[in-house]
Amino acid sequence: MWGRIEMKKGDAWFKAVTFGFALSIPFLLLILILILLIQSWSSISHFGFGFIFGNVWDPLADKFSALPFIYGTLVSSLIALAIAVPLGMGCAIYLSEISHSKVKEYIAVMVELLAAIPSVVYGLWGIFVLGPWLTRVIPGMKYGSCLLTGGVILAIMILPTITAISREVFQAVPNSLRESALALGATRWETFRLAVFGPALSGIVGAIILGLGRALGETMAVTMVIGNRPEISASLFEPSYTLASVIANEFAEATSSLNLSALIELALILLVLTIIVNGIARLLVWKTTLKYNPN
Amino acid sequence: MENNTEIQSKLRKIKERFFLAAVVLCALIAVVPLFSVIGYVFIKGISAVNLDFFTKLPVPVGDIGGGMGNAIVGTFILSGIACLVGLPVGIFGGIWLAQFGKGKRGFFIRYSADVLSSIPTIVIGIFAYVLLVATLKHFSAVAGGFALGIIMIPTVTRTTEEMVKMVPRNLYEAGLALGIPEWKVTLHIVFRTAWNGIFTGVMLSVARIMGETAPLIFTAFNTPYWSLRVDQPMASMTVTIYNYAISPFAEWHAQAWAGSLTLVFIVLSITLLVRKFSKRVVYT
Amino acid sequence: MIKKFLAVLISTALLSGAAFAATLNGAGATFPYPIYVKWNSIYSNKTGVQVNYQGIGSGGGIRQFSSGVVDFGGSDAPLTEAQIDAAGGDVLHIPTVMGAVVVSYNLQGVSGLKLDSDVLAGIFLGKIKNWNDPAVAALNPGENFPDKAILVAHRSDGSGTTSIFTDYLAKVSLKWASQVGAGTAVSWPAGVGGKGNAGVAGQIKVNDGAIGYVELSYAMTNNLSVAALKNKAGRYIVPTLDSTSAAADGAMASSKIKKMISSGDFRLNLNNAPGVDSYPIVGMTWILVHKNQKDAEKGRALVDYLKWILSDGQQYVSELLYAPLPSSVRSKVLNAVNGIKI
Numbered sequence: 016m017w018g019r020i021e022m023k024k025g026d027a028w029f030k031a032v033t034f035g036f037a038l039s040i041p042f043l044l045l046i047l048i049l050i051l052l053i054q055s056w057s058s059i060s061h062f063g064f065g066f067i068f069g070n071v072w073d074p075l076a077d078k079f080s081a082l083p084f085i086y087g088t089l090v091s092s093l094i095a096l097a098i099a100v101p102l103g104m105g106c107a108i109y110l111s112e113i114s115h116s117k118v119k120e121y122i123a124v125m126v127e128l129l130a131a132i133p134s135v136v137y138g139l140w141g142i143f144v145l146g147p148w149l150t151r152v153i154p155g156m157k158y159g160s161c162l163l164t165g166g167v168i169l170a171i172m173i174l175p176t177i178t179a180i181s182r183e184v185f186q187a188v189p190n191s192l193r194e195s196a197l198a199l200g201a202t203r204w205e206t207f208r209l210a211v212f213g214p215a216l217s218g219i220v221g222a223i224i225l226g227l228g229r230a231l232g233e234t235m236a237v238t239m240v241i242g243n244r245p246e247i248s249a250s251l252f253e254p255s256y257t258l259a260s261v262i263a264n265e266f267a268e269a270t271s272s273l274n275l276s277a278l279i280e281l282a283l284i285l286l287v288l289t290i291i292v293n294g295i296a297r298l299l300v301w302k303t304t305l306k307y308n309p310n
Numbered sequence: 311m312e313n314n315t316e317i318q319s320k321l322r323k324i325k326e327r328f329f330l331a332a333v334v335l336c337a338l339i340a341v342v343p344l345f346s347v348i349g350y351v352f353i354k355g356i357s358a359v360n361l362d363f364f365t366k367l368p369v370p371v372g373d374i375g376g377g378m379g380n381a382i383v384g385t386f387i388l389s390g391i392a393c394l395v396g397l398p399v400g401i402f403g404g405i406w407l408a409q410f411g412k413g414k415r416g417f418f419i420r421y422s423a424d425v426l427s428s429i430p431t432i433v434i435g436i437f438a439y440v441l442l443v444a445t446l447k448h449f450s451a452v453a454g455g456f457a458l459g460i461i462m463i464p465t466v467t468r469t470t471e472e473m474v475k476m477v478p479r480n481l482y483e484a485g486l487a488l489g490i491p492e493w494k495v496t497l498h499i500v501f502r503t504a505w506n507g508i509f510t511g512v513m514l515s516v517a518r519i520m521g522e523t524a525p526l527i528f529t530a531f532n533t534p535y536w537s538l539r540v541d542q543p544m545a546s547m548t549v550t551i552y553n554y555a556i557s558p559f560a561e562w563h564a565q566a567w568a569g570s571l572t573l574v575f576i577v578l579s580i581t582l583l584v585r586k587f588s589k590r591v592v593y594t
Numbered sequence: 595m596i597k598k599f600l601a602v603l604i605s606t607a608l609l610s611g612a613a614f615a616a617t618l619n620g621a622g623a624t625f626p627y628p629i630y631v632k633w634n635s636i637y638s639n640k641t642g643v644q645v646n647y648q649g650i651g652s653g654g655g656i657r658q659f660s661s662g663v664v665d666f667g668g669s670d671a672p673l674t675e676a677q678i679d680a681a682g683g684d685v686l687h688i689p690t691v692m693g694a695v696v697v698s699y700n701l702q703g704v705s706g707l708k709l710d711s712d713v714l715a716g717i718f719l720g721k722i723k724n725w726n727d728p729a730v731a732a733l734n735p736g737e738n739f740p741d742k743a744i745l746v747a748h749r750s751d752g753s754g755t756t757s758i759f760t761d762y763l764a765k766v767s768l769k770w771a772s773q774v775g776a777g778t779a780v781s782w783p784a785g786v787g788g789k790g791n792a793g794v795a796g797q798i799k800v801n802d803g804a805i806g807y808v809e810l811s812y813a814m815t816n817n818l819s820v821a822a823l824k825n826k827a828g829r830y831i832v833p834t835l836d837s838t839s840a841a842a843d844g845a846m847a848s849s850k851i852k853k854m855i856s857s858g859d860f861r862l863n864l865n866n867a868p869g870v871d872s873y874p875i876v877g878m879t880w881i882l883v884h885k886n887q888k889d890a891e892k893g894r895a896l897v898d899y900l901k902w903i904l905s906d907g908q909q910y911v912s913e914l915l916y917a918p919l920p921s922s923v924r925s926k927v928l929n930a931v932n933g934i935k936i
Contacts, residue, residue: 026491028493030410032402034406037407037419040423043426043460043463044426046437054436073781074778075776075781102336102340103336105333105335108333109333109334109337113333122337124581124582125341125344128574129347130514130577131520131573131574131576132574133523133552135552135555136351136551138789139796140351142796142797142800146800157745158745159800160786160788160797174340174344176514183469183507183510184476186507187477188476205322205326214476217472221472222468224468225427225468227428228424228427228464229427231428232430233430234432234524235524238751239788243787244782254786262430262433265752267527267650268651268653268778270752270777270778282436285430286425289429290425293428368631370628370635448663531650532646534631534634534635535644557628559914
């Protein structure tokens with residue numbers, strides 16, 4: 016009797032402690048938002064909603080607005096996802112479902128190493144290797160510093176996150192599920208589709224959302240290759256600019272307090288953008304999950 | 311009738327072929343930039359790596375020798391502080407999400423973690439600056455480590471949650487049936503089983519924070535001297551690499567490349583070491 | 595656990611302030627970072643005083659200086675009156691070294707490009723779009739210009755280099771002054787932005803037809819081709835350390851600058867200086883200190899350090915490809931340093 020009460024107590028404590036740690040995440044976010052709000056207040060009150068839809072970024076005239084940066088951020092991240100999701104997933108499937116050789120261990124470690132390379136190194140590699148290569152192979156591309164190069168470099172940078180986490184998720188799917196599919200005579204494709212994909216789906220989405228998060232907020236490497244031009248152009252071969260890049264570019268040197276405040280407002284906009292993008296992603300997932308796991 | 315099944319089986323074979331080809335192709339394509347980036351760093355960096363590089367202090371342009379010993383030590387200390395901040399929140403938070411986070415509260419916390427992951431690291435740096443530098447009036451390793459710790463949280467939380475969720479339910483139930491309290495089952499059985507996957511997440515995030523520059527410049531600052539004090543400016547490899555990379559001098563560029571190579575090598579060693587000593591659990 | 599850990603760390607941090615009085619922290623401009631590192635290393639070997647300077651950017655340096663996080667700041671652009679007020683009103687600008695901003699380009703078949711201020715402004719305004727433009731050819735008789743689009747590369751990060759370069763363009767071109775203006779970050783009418791000298795130099799290196807601006811030292815160590823610019827006296831001058839020093843000497847000859855120096859104001863503008871050998875785009879960088887030092891020990895250490903860099907320290911300047919301060923200015927600056935109240 017007594018033992019059971021003690022046991023329950025332990026469980027309650029465990030739940031409370033873990034919840035405390037979990038709760039600290041939104042708490043941190045809240046303080047961060049508050050600090051950003053305070054620091055960007057002069058810009059918010061000065062420009063109002065016009066800030067979001069304007070096209071001008073002129074530090075000398077103290078005129079600031081966000082639209083070109085929002086555009087550049089969204090499009091470069093979309094390019095990155097369009098490339099990195101299929102590639103990363105394919106790579107993860109290969110590593111966990113297909114290959115059984117020693118080679119795959121090396122590849123898996125190498126993929127993780129990509130995460131350790133400082134972004135300034137990606138940037139230099141982007142200028143000297145990736146940009147010129149893309150200009151050579153893609154007709155119509157005049158110079159390496161453009162939206163497309165920015166998207167491609169982001170894709171490479173989020174590849175480790177998507178591949179490594181998807182691979183772990185696939186491997187965590189119990190073998191018994193695969194075996195029962197194989198026993199029914201399913202091919203490897205059918206086994207994957209029927210037995211692995213469903214249980215792994217929420218984990219895959221988690222990996223993709225983490226990748227997207229990194230793409231939206233990545234700074235140094237994109238800054239070095241995207242051309243940093245606050246203009247909305249329909250062409251992917253023209254220079255563009257992202258929210259994170261302009262913050263990194265100008266934060267250290269901003270002289271007027273309005274400029275500084277506008278930069279912090281951009282950070283706030285990026286935050287809101289993430290909330291929206293993640294919301295949409297979640298909705299999509301929720302629908303697909305229903306399809307695959309009806310109960 | 312007969313014809314129909316034949317077509318179907320052919321279709322199945324084609325699908326299977328296509329699937330295998332696509333997957334192998336993906337792996338091949340993914341490996342190309344991998345080799346290109348790592349190869350680029352290796353070629354540029356290997357010439358400046360020698361014993362001095364790991365043991366000596368940085369020297370000015372024109373002086374011979376020198377390395378970034380203090381920055382290598384500093385990066386370890388900063389990552390250690392970051393782990394102290396980020397791992398408890400990430401791992402315990404992830405466990406809570408997996409075990410109890412089905413409802414609205416779980417949704418809210420998961421959402422917060424995702425939003426946190428997309429905040430540019432320079433903004434996290436500004437946050438740490440406002441909290442720990444502007445108030446105390448001096449730069450410190452603690453402020454830098456705190457910023458890095460926040461950057462770790464989303465990845466660690468996410469992986470922990472997913473991996474704990476992946477542990478077969480029957481393992482958990484078997485534990486409970488033996489009369490072991492839920493929290494002990496979670497920590498000793500579920501968490502241990504999930505550890506391999508969680509470790510990948512932890513390694514990814516440690517690798518990532520070791521490569522971060524922007525959040526450190528305004529928090530941990532940097533120093534050309536030996537300093538182990540966490541309440542003082544601390545050197546880090548990335549800030550040193552960044553300073554060198556933007557300078558005009560070839561000697562410093564070489565040091566920057568050597569630093570990048572060392573960083574990759576450190577992460578490689580940690581990954582391989584820990585993988586060697588942690589056994590992979592196979593589910594049956 | 596974390597809170598406890600932080601509390602311990604923060605309390606040790608508060609207690610330890612006094613023990614580290616012989617350490618000077620400075621932050622700011624990245625342009626003089628290499629020479630400050632050199633000075634600090636030699637000075638600490640000699641005296642045991644540890645000086646730690648980090649290049650976090652001029653704007654960042656000014657903010658850390660005004661909020662009292664660092665003991666001295668570094669800036670490539672002089673402080674505005676508002677910034678001086680924000681820092682407490684008693685800011686002394688100490689010039690340390692000078693440098694030039696060079697126009698670098700990459701164009702196959704052309705090696706000795708010459709430009710005057712109109713054409714340079716035209717290119718960066720996006721008005722002159724192709725290398726075979728007659729305005730370019732007119733300045734370069736004998737050169738054969740290809741039909742190749744000009745790609746302008748500029749700094750995307752705010753920087754003192756941009757400030758010096760745009761200040762020059764605003765001085766020599768009315769159009770530039772009215773359409774763009776001068777500052778550490780401007781709204782560029784044309785081209786692509788690269789982060790830092792390395793970013794701009796990278797754009798120039800990989801793109802045939804590119805033109806941009808970088809620091810002189812960066813162009814020299816990386817063997818970039820540089821354009822000769824037409825100076826005020828009408829001669830085309832190739833950027834070198836000598837032509838940079840010549841520009842400083844030329845500027846010192848003007849009565850306005852003489853007056854500023856004798857009144858102890860060292861926020862000198864050296865762009866478009868007179869003199870036959872002067873290179874036209876030249877600027878200086880400053881250390882910012884308070885005229886009234888609060889902490890006597892730190893104040894004394896700081897004054898000794900500043901005196902050293904203005905005297906013995908200047909001998910190391912040119913090997914790192916900066917131009918030393920003219921001796922006439924140096925003696926006046928030393929007087930000002932002696933006037934710092936401890």
